[in-house]
Amino acid sequence: PYTSNGPVVAVVGTLQRRKGQHHALDAFAQIAARCPDATLHFVGADDVDAAYVAELKDRAAAADVATRVVMHGHRDDYLRYLRHATVLVTSSEAEGVPRVVREAMALDVAVAGFALPGFADVLGSGACLVAAGDTAALGEAIARLLADPAARRALALQGRARFAERHSQAAYRLQIRGFAEAVAR
Numbered sequence: 351p352y353t354s355n356g357p358v359v360a361v362v363g364t365l366q367r368r369k370g371q372h373h374a375l376d377a378f379a380q381i382a383a384r385c386p387d388a389t390l391h392f393v394g395a396d397d398v399d400a401a402y403v404a405e406l407k408d409r410a411a412a413a414d415v416a417t418r419v420v421m422h423g424h425r426d427d428y429l430r431y432l433r434h435a436t437v438l439v440t441s442s443e444a445e446g447v448p449r450v451v452r453e454a455m456a457l458d459v460a461v462a463g464f465a466l467p468g469f470a471d472v473l474g475s476g477a478c479l480v481a482a483g484d485t486a487a488l489g490e491a492i493a494r495l496l497a498d499p500a501a502r503r504a505l506a507l508q509g510r511a512r513f514a515e516r517h518s519q520a521a522y523r524l525q526i527r528g529f530a531e532a533v534a535r
Contacts, residue, residue: 356387
């Protein structure tokens with residue numbers, strides 16, 4: 351799905367200010383010189399907040415990374431894009447746990463993002479989380495994952511194991527069965 355040969359930093363979700371994609375863009379711009387082959391890809395509807403999308407494009411141009419930022423728009427096959435990402439970035443400052451995080455875990459994709467309430471519980475040690483709003487730390491987390499394939503793979507495998515243990519259909523069935531048995535007592 352990607353035309354670049356280098357590492358792919360993906361942000362998956364509708365482009366809108368509340369999702370904080372500008373943080374991901376700013377973090378990428380901060381590390382772009384150190385990761386010259388990396389590209390940043392936004393996969394998600396870009397027709398909800400036209401002013402925000404224009405702002406993202408302006409920020410990319412101002413940071414001199416516009417040629418390395420791709421906006422794919424809405425994709426029905428977004429999971430294919432997610433599966434081929436090197437790192438998934440979540441950069442919202444306030445949100446529940448997005449489904450795409452669990453999907454990344456199931457697809458063996460390393461996750462870097464802001465440590466929001468609930469994220470640590472869902473991800474366990476299967477992600478590289480930094481303080482919400484700390485774009486510099488987010489950039490460093492992304493750079494570390496891009497530079498160290500072994501660490502990135504270990505993180506992805508931890509995420510997959512956590513997904514299987516707590517978020518898969520099999521795990522959900524066991525949780526429901528346990529709940530039903532507890533209620534029946």
